[in-house]
Amino acid sequence: MMRRVAITGLGVVAPGGIGVKEYWDLLTAGRTATRTISFYDPSQFRSRVAAECDFDPLAAGLSQQETRRLDRAAQFAVVSTREALADSGLDTSALDPGRIGTSLGSAVGCTTSLEREYAVVSDGGREWLVDHTYAIPQLYRHFVPSSMAAEVGQAAGAEGPAAVVSTGCTSGLDSLGHAVELIREGTCDVMIAGATEAPISPITSACFDAILATTPRNDTPESACRPFDRTRSGLVLGEGAAVLVLEELESARARGAHVYAEIAGFAQRCNAYHMTGLKPDGREMSEAIDAALAEARIDPSAIDYINAHGSGTKMNDRHETGAFKRSLGEHAYRTAISSIKSMIGHSLGAIGSLEIAACALAMEHGVLPPTANLHEPDPDLDLDYIPLTAREKQTDVVLSVGSGFGGFQSAMVLARPERSIA
Incomplete structure (x- = not known):
């Protein structure tokens, strides 16, 4: 095993x-x-x-x-x-x-x-x-x-x-x-x-x-x-x-350690498309999400929260929204999403680990961090992006994604260890 x-x-x-x-x-x-x-x-x-x-x-x-x-x-x-x-x-x-x-x-x-x-x-x-x-x-x-x-x-x-x-x-x-x-x-x-x-x-x-x-x-x-x-x-x-x-x-x-979460799945892809450009359909990120969920043996409908890459660029926002819809289907519309980059900026290589720490804390405390400065939602981004105020919600499965220059797309799934394994 x-x-x-x-x-x-x-x-x-x-x-x-x-x-x-x-x-x-x-x-x-x-x-x-x-x-x-x-x-x-x-x-x-x-x-x-x-x-x-x-x-x-x-x-x-x-x-x-x-x-x-x-x-x-x-x-x-x-x-x-x-x-x-x-x-x-x-x-x-x-x-x-x-x-x-x-x-x-x-x-x-x-x-x-x-x-x-x-x-x-x-x-x-x-x-x-x-x-x-x-x-x-x-x-x-x-x-x-x-x-x-x-x-x-x-x-x-x-x-x-x-x-x-x-x-x-x-x-x-x-x-x-x-x-x-x-x-x-x-x-x-x-x-x-x-x-x-x-x-x-x-x-x-x-x-x-x-x-x-x-x-x-x-x-x-x-x-x-x-x-x-x-x-x-x-x-x-x-x-x-x-x-x-x-x-x-x-x-x-x-040893009686306190466990914040289990890292249940991880996957990465490269779009082999453009150094900085992203396609709006989000296919490459979606493939990374699908592979991470498959490794974790978790159905997309089990995801309670998504920590988005959410860099603040129009290209990235559209790409992510497309990816979430491709991977989660109708469940994407019922899943809470936010970006902590709105508060702490984009620290390039460090941000993915900072976001995983935030995801572990969200699971620990039953609170989802908000997206600051989200006053006028883009009508083209029709998912549940949490605006302004933190939301209380117990979570068992959390997805965090990242997108990087060079076409890199990564996805990581955190879960409570007590969940049943398929």
Whole structure:
């Protein structure tokens, strides 16, 4: 019989909330953490808003040496890992470290440090031949994204398989999917898995400006991200991290662990169509949903809630709506859907793990987070997208989906372990 995988610990660094409790309070209150960019002067850019984390590494428990050594994204990951392990109650020192693995997602790696150091060694971009002697000793760590997975492994005492999964905006789902497979196949008993991202930098702003993906709604940053709203005009960049402790279900039960949910199914597809474009029928996302449900042995009619990708672009909203209808049929019209990107922005590779953490908390508390800023529903999007206010609802099965540049489509199904298995 296939080994089953449970979520037993959560750790979060997010805009508007450092830590799981603060994060959940923000989501259920429907508050937005989007604001005018403060990390640098954004005046030269078309889109000047983002969802920034109010993060003090020392206050979050990192040492001065760790703060100096680690890129901001790695700092997020280590802090989230420590919270997740504490939440799980798991004593990793009592386990075989070779049976504990690490899987971390990130789309753009150590962008913040790399851009900062390039500005230093090139004298603000004025020198074509850079002077490496001005670079910090830690530059190699920032250049190699695998260093982030190594830091998480060190924080957890994990000596098993370690990987960085980088599949664009689906990285946070795909890293969890990779972790689940390692437990199912028997390679690991415990996985420290999730994703981290700190992409808010001039180079990122310039890239997203170039493809007109980010919103130009700069005058009202708190309401700039408007998934499913008729007036939506693009995504809002974000940052953050979520790390989950995943365990083989029976082992978790045997030690009396609290189980948030079981990761029952996962699948990913690529549309092989366009780097950024999506077809409105949602076929590729639908195929990922169908495959994830089949792996979970769950009928589409059992889905109680969908955490949508909901980036705030018209193309994505239409694609998702089409996918939900293809996969769920008439049940799609009876299923509650929302997007938390409306509150915490789109943190690229990290967002999928942040969304799975939100889904686990929704199942735990019987509350579905809303879609903020959804005042004027797009008449073409005729499903039950939860507007403005959280909704109380007990859920047994939750679907979370992601869509990424390159044509990536991923779907993950969470379920209560007590459900009957077909």
